[in-house]
Amino acid sequence: LGVCHSVSVTEIICVTEEEEENSSKQRDDGSWRKIKEREGKDCRQAFTGKKTTKKTPRHMFYVERGRNHRWRCVEITFRCPDRAMCQHWVSGIRDQLAAISSRPKQLLVYINPYGGKRQGKRIYEQKVAPLFAQAGISTHVIVTEYANHARDHLRTEAELKRFDGVVCVGGDGMFSEIIHGLIWRTQMDGGVDPNSPEETLLPCSLRIGIIPAGSTDCICFATVGTNDPVTSALHIIVGDSQPMDVCSVHHNNAFLRYSVSLLGYGFYGDVLTDSERKRWMGPARYDFSGLKMFLTHHYYEGTVSYLPAKGIMGTPRDGLTLTVNKCPLSTVCVSESEDEWRTIRGKFLAINAASMSCACPRSPKGLSPSAHLADGTTDLILVRKCSRFNFLRHLIRHTSKDDQFDLGFVEVHRVCRFRFMPRHCQSDSDLELDLQENSKRQIFSQICRDHPACGCTPIYSSWNCDGEILNHTAIDVRVHCQLIKLFARGIEEMAVFEEITNPCAI
Numbered sequence: 001l002g003v004c005h006s007v008s009v010t011e012i013i014c015v016t017e018e019e020e021e022n023s024s025k026q027r028d029d030g031s032w033r034k035i036k037e038r039e040g041k042d043c044r045q046a047f048t049g050k051k052t053t054k055k056t057p058r059h060m061f062y063v064e065r066g067r068n069h070r071w072r073c074v075e076i077t078f079r080c081p082d083r084a085m086c087q088h089w090v091s092g093i094r095d096q097l098a099a100i101s102s103r104p105k106q107l108l109v110y111i112n113p114y115g116g117k118r119q120g121k122r123i124y125e126q127k128v129a130p131l132f133a134q135a136g137i138s139t140h141v142i143v144t145e146y147a148n149h150a151r152d153h154l155r156t157e158a159e160l161k162r163f164d165g166v167v168c169v170g171g172d173g174m175f176s177e178i179i180h181g182l183i184w185r186t187q188m189d190g191g192v193d194p195n196s197p198e199e200t201l202l203p204c205s206l207r208i209g210i211i212p213a214g215s216t217d218c219i220c221f222a223t224v225g226t227n228d229p230v231t232s233a234l235h236i237i238v239g240d241s242q243p244m245d246v247c248s249v250h251h252n253n254a255f256l257r258y259s260v261s262l263l264g265y266g267f268y269g270d271v272l273t274d275s276e277r278k279r280w281m282g283p284a285r286y287d288f289s290g291l292k293m294f295l296t297h298h299y300y301e302g303t304v305s306y307l308p309a310k311g312i313m314g315t316p317r318d319g320l321t322l323t324v325n326k327c328p329l330s331t332v333c334v335s336e337s338e339d340e341w342r343t344i345r346g347k348f349l350a351i352n353a354a355s356m357s358c359a360c361p362r363s364p365k366g367l368s369p370s371a372h373l374a375d376g377t378t379d380l381i382l383v384r385k386c387s388r389f390n391f392l393r394h395l396i397r398h399t400s401k402d403d404q405f406d407l408g409f410v411e412v413h414r415v416c417r418f419r420f421m422p423r424h425c426q427s428d429s430d431l432e433l434d435l436q437e438n439s440k441r442q443i444f445s446q447i448c449r450d451h452p453a454c455g456c457t458p459i460y461s462s463w464n465c466d467g468e469i470l471n472h473t474a475i476d477v478r479v480h481c482q483l484i485k486l487f488a489r490g491i492e493e494m495a496v497f498e499e500i501t502n503p504c505a506i
């Protein structure tokens with residue numbers, strides 16, 4: 001009948017053989033037959049063929065694209081009338097798979113059993129481990145016993161040479177642990193001082209895979225296009241690689257933390273502080289605290305200074321396109337001389353630095369839809385003091401096609417470095433003058449946080465650094481271009497997968 005099916009070798013998971021008697025259920029011969037998805041429902045589809053009596057079917061498992069960037073592992077059985085021909089195909093495919101050097105063979109896996117809805121262990125065992133086994137990947141699995149277990153293990157103990165990658169099963173917090181461990185270890189091994197904000201950090205050689213099992217999973221969502229464990233496992237198996245920028249955050253020449261997604265002062269800092277007391281609510285705590293902090297409507301005074309990025313492709317106001325793994329060729333911060341710095345003083349509801357889009361199920365286009373994962377820049381979004389109504393318009397635009405930056409009180413700059421100084425820390429003399437007032441207001445700010453209806457604004461917010469609270473408000477942030485790599489490929493545009501899934505002759 002001439003129905004054909006093509007599969008790219010790079011998207012084959014494995015081929016297996018099994019001896020099997022011909023049965024009445026089977027359609028034979030000389031053909032490919034798509035049997036079923038490995039996960040989920042049966043989707044039998046027979047292709048052409050003529051009957052024979054005894055066969056040795058060869059099963060091939062490969063990636064099939066579904067809706068919303070989801071990938072599935074599906075199975076095709078192919079039979080040949082001639083055994084030698086079959087063997088030839090199987091060994092040919094195996095040789096080609098073995099030649100793909102980017103595919104991992106040994107992985108170090110950390111599972112946070114308490115992330116998100118506490119399903120990490122189950123998700124890994126039921127959905128991911130069988131796929132890794134099928135693809136011939138061996139794993140060393142560590143179920144974490146306490147917070148920072150994975151980070152500390154990576155920093156000091158893990159025998160990194162044995163592995164081709166690190167997999168983290170959990171949310172953004174768990175991913176943050178992994179990058180802190182890996183980046184630190186890489187600098188120590190290479191003799192680089194992570195405490196100096198001026199040091200150029202050494203890139204990490206091991207790729208990181210994220211199996212989403214957390215509350216926000218924004219890093220997985222923004223790098224793979226969905227927060228689906230099977231899709232992530234398949235990106236790991238086929239050996240994808242997506243470089244990613246990392247911001248280092250310092251306070252007075254002391255290292256605080258790294259950030260890859262959101263550094264947020266004001267609204268997102270307050271949402272996080274409030275939600276930490278409500279961990280028992282699970283992922284819904286963010287919506288509850290989000291609503292609460294929207295109603296409290298605090299603003300904060302301070303000075304933001306930044307070094308604009310130069311020679312880059314695009315600005316934060318570009319269309320909502322996210323591209324696949326395209327890395328800019330030119331360096332961005334050509335000059336770091338002091339006269340290039342710009343300064344803005346003001347009263348802000350939110351100061352956000354988005355180093356990637358921060359797309360997540362709450363906001364599928366994210367905080368900065370055109371932010372690039374790997375261009376050495378972060379998008380600095382300043383939301384000035386405005387009415388609740390206007391702030392709501394800005395927030396709602398994160399969930400629609402409308403441009404959240406096209407509002408008079410919002411500005412956005414693509415930068416490669418920035419600093420923030422809250423108003424009351426601006427100088428020693430300011431500090432002395434404000435000392436008494438500060439200590440009074442600090443006490444009141446706690447009272448106000450607990451009783452937001454009182455309507456007065458505390459002086460300080462906190463920085464939300466990828467979901468962790470920083471314990472300093474004056475910070476110095478620097479973007480390190482492509483410091484880490486993920487088992488991902490960015491978000492595929494429609495045209496890319498239409499091309500690949502179209503059947504064509506073999």
Ligand SMILES: CCCCCCCCCCCCC/C=C/[C@@H](O)[C@H](CO)NC(=O)CCCCCCCCCCCCCCC
Binds near residue numbers: 286
């Ligand atoms: C009216 C609907 C407006 C919806 C606006 C949605 C904007 C959502 C933007 C989400 C950005 C997430 C950035 C990710 C940061 C992660 O590194 C970090 C670690 O996981 N997550 C959080 O800090 C967790 C941060 C979670 C923030 C949730 C904010 C929810 C806001 C809700 C506001 C409700 C106002 C309703 C008024 C009637």
Ligand SMILES: Nc1ncnc2c1ncn2[C@@H]1O[C@H](COP(=O)(O)OP(=O)(O)OP(=O)(O)O)[C@@H](O)[C@H]1O
Binds near residue numbers: 177
């Ligand atoms: N065994 C453990 N016990 C307690 N906490 C742990 C353990 N392992 C990891 N953690 C910590 O749990 C926190 C939350 O983890 P994770 O990111 O996986 O889930 P989450 O629900 O998405 O949380 P968040 O929204 O804070 O990112 C992380 O900061 C991590 O350091």
Ligand SMILES: [Ca+2]
Binds near residue numbers: 371373374378
């Ligand atoms: Ca970036």
